[in-house]
Amino acid sequence: MQRLADPWIxxxxxxxCLGALPAAAQIAGHGLPAPSRPLHAxxxxxxxxxxxxxxxxxxxxxxxxxxxxxxGAPGERFAxxxxxxxxxxxxxxDRALLLLxxxxxxxxxxxxxxxxxxxxxxxxxxxxxxxLAELLAAPDDVAVRDVYLEWIDGTDQELRDAATRALAxxxxxxxxxxxRDVALTRARIALDPRRPVSVRRASASIAVTDADGMRALLxxxxxxxxxxxxxxxxxxxxxxxxxxGIEGSVLAALRSEDRGVRKAALPAAATVASTPAVLAELxxxxxxxxxxxxxxxxxxxxxxxx
Numbered sequence: 001m002q003r004l005a006d007p008w009i010x011x012x013x014x015x016x017c018l019g020a021l022p023a024a025a026q027i028a029g030h031g032l033p034a035p036s037r038p039l040h041a042x043x044x045x046x047x048x049x050x051x052x053x054x055x056x057x058x059x060x061x062x063x064x065x066x067x068x069x070x071x072g073a074p075g076e077r078f079a080x081x082x083x084x085x086x087x088x089x090x091x092x093x094d095r096a097l098l099l100l101x102x103x104x105x106x107x108x109x110x111x112x113x114x115x116x117x118x119x120x121x122x123x124x125x126x127x128x129x130x131x132l133a134e135l136l137a138a139p140d141d142v143a144v145r146d147v148y149l150e151w152i153d154g155t156d157q158e159l160r161d162a163a164t165r166a167l168a169x170x171x172x173x174x175x176x177x178x179x180r181d182v183a184l185t186r187a188r189i190a191l192d193p194r195r196p197v198s199v200r201r202a203s204a205s206i207a208v209t210d211a212d213g214m215r216a217l218l219x220x221x222x223x224x225x226x227x228x229x230x231x232x233x234x235x236x237x238x239x240x241x242x243x244x245g246i247e248g249s250v251l252a253a254l255r256s257e258d259r260g261v262r263k264a265a266l267p268a269a270a271t272v273a274s275t276p277a278v279l280a281e282l283x284x285x286x287x288x289x290x291x292x293x294x295x296x297x298x299x300x301x302x303x304x305x306x
Contacts, residue, residue: 036115038166040135040144040176046110048072048100049132051125054090058082061106062090064098070132078105088116095119097128127156145176152202153189164202170209178206183213190217193225204230208237218243221265222252228260235268247275254281263293270300 043049052067055077062080080100088111090096097117100107109116119125131151138144148163167176183206189195190204207213217234220226231253238246250272253265262285272278285297 036112036165038169038172038176039162040138040166041172042099042110042115043071043132043136045101046071046099047102048074048098048107049136050074050098050100051119051129052078052096052098054092054094054096056092057087057090059084062087067098068129070129070136072100074100074105074107078107081106081108086113088113090116090118095125097132124156124158127159131156131159141174141176145178145182148176149182152206153199157198160198160202164205168205168209178209178213180210180212183207183210184216187213187216187220190230191220191223191226193227197227197229200227201229201233204233208233211243214238214241214243215245218245218249221249221261222256226256226258226261228258228264231261232264232267235265239268239271247272247278251277251281254278254285259290259293263296266293266296266300270302273301 048069049071050064050067050069052064054062055065056063060082062082063077064080065077067074067076067078080098088096088109096119099110101110102108119128131147135144135147138147145167148167151159151163152167154160167178169175186203187207190200190207192200195203204217207217214234214237217230218238221231221234235246235250235253238249246268250265250269253261254269256262256265266282266285269278269282273282279301282297282301286294286301288294288297
């Protein structure tokens with residue numbers, strides 16, 4: 001039977017969707033687009049960190065008012081230089097987080113246009129103000145990491161997303177310290193059905209940055225109550241890294257009673273379909289009465305012999 005024409009490229013694309021691209025791209029050596037830089041790395045470059053309202057967007061300037069500074073002393077009103085060819089998508093009335101360089105107005109952006117963040121409402125702004133103050137006060141990388149872990153376990157999804165991106169990004173030298181103990185703790189949280197799904201998936205993104213964390217995740221792919229998103233991330237990254245025992249983890253997920261878990265295992269199964277047991281399981285699913293799952297299994301098999 002033919003497997004997918006290039007399952008590794010498909011897995012890299014899936015890793016991008018799952019938020020695991022930094023590790024995946026580094027491991028596989030493919031030049032896929034990089035995500036936004038970690039928040040703490042951008043803060044380290046900023047002379048001014050402020051929350052402000054966009055008053056006017058002019059040809060070469062953005063005028064800001066009602067600013068609250070968390071670092072530096074820009075005053076309530078100031079200007080930011082604006083390059084028309086690479087300006088952030090801000091309009092008058094927007095409230096935004098502003099990371100800036102310079103000793104005085106007009107300042108220049110630290111953030112790239114895609115990194116500039118709007119603040120949706122006063123409650124969200126208050127959460128970000130408190131969270132940023134905590135991050136800015138962190139004295140070293142371990143303290144920064146611990147702040148991010150608190151964000152992951154909290155209730156604010158924007159903070160959780162920022163923390164996950166920062167901790168999962170292993171491109172910077174040195175990256176934030178994860179280590180075996182943190183990775184194993186995150187793997188346990190990722191596999192805990194009592195935790196919110198968003199916390200489990202974010203924790204899985206941290207666990208896969210460490211070999212022991214990855215093994216702990218892979219060992220749980222067939223466990224009762226496991227989240228399909230966690231399974232998909234663990235198997236995708238395990239296949240990309242060619243982890244020992246990946247075939248057994250794929251099989252455990254393919255044989256799960258949870259249809260979502262079986263479906264989540266199919267992309268990674270395409271890369272190990274040459275093993276007889278995985279091939280047989282894929283063929284069994286391909287012949288199943290569940291049309292959607294059967295079609296996905298047939299796609300994983302490639303559909304025909306070569």
